Amino acid sequence: MAGNLLVSEEKSVPKSVKEMSKDGDEPPSHYIVNGNSFGSETSSAQIPIPIIDVSLLSSEEELEKLRSALSTTGCFQAIGHGMSGSYLDKIRQLSKQFFELPEEEKQKYARAVNESEGYGNDRVVSDKQVLDWSYRLTLRLFPETKRRLSLWPKIPTDFSQTLEEFSTKVKSMMEYLLRCMARSLNLEEGSFVDQFGEQPLMLARFNFYPRCSRPDLVLGVKPHTDRSGITVLLQDKEVEGLQVLIDDSWVNVPTIPDALVVNLGDQMQIMSNGIFKSIMHRVVTNTEKLRMSVAMFNEPEPVKEIGPVEGLIDESRPRLYRNVKNYGDINYKCYQEGKIALETVQITNNSDQK
Ligand SMILES: O=C(O)CCC(=O)C(=O)O
């Protein structure tokens, strides 16, 4: 492609983030965001992230809080989700035990070149790509037939069983939330969840952010919106780092030990015809403390066509997005080409109605 630095083969990174973190290196240029400091952009504004009690969502009052949270900030802290604080600590511990393994043990689960599942760093697809200061272990959870069990850690020994149990709990929480979201907009309960199909996808990503000598120049994760339907995130118990973009300011998402952060991805923005927001977020690094998080993403089955729910389209709110299949793929291609995926499925004139 002329004028485009996109390359199909993945590139290798000279020195690992882990080594640079240990040696306290000044980050090399390909980790530096915009080539300048962004520290001053962080908002001091006290914009609160809404807290929603999932156990109260049968009440109109809590349901209205949910609708308002998702149509303004696009995210909230979920409490009352039925998972105890000690249970969430067990999941944090599982992640810690894995990342503390010797490098050669973790390499047994290494992400293969040009694949996204497994353990490793950013997939590097362009010379221009700014790299994230992080490591990840990415595993597909559902459909069960698509699990690549050879990439599931054998140590700690209870890893697979614990992840299986946690993912089942998060999956039912996501499905319940999708029903509540539909009710909050006076739609049939199944209006969103049914669009995910019989075999929705679900992915877990364990994130590890080493200490960084220059948090003013380098990000743990660059600004992005998730391609998911819903994302459920278990934050580090002590170390903050996640920031969401609200009214052009980066706002810290505080750590609440028993809460799970819920944010919507692009596919819920499409299905809700733009009423619910897929929020822009990023992760900042830290000189003192490393940080860990566990993110779970769900997505509609790739063969299923999704689109704005009919009941959310009228003259005052015309259809904003065309129907799409396999948005995950569209999103990944756009990422490689530096395009914003949601914009490519947006309807820009009235003749383009499907
Ligand atoms: O680590 C976090 O807090 C967020 C990670 C994230 O945004 C992602 O994995 O998509």
Ligand SMILES: [Fe+2]
């Ligand atoms: Fe994200």
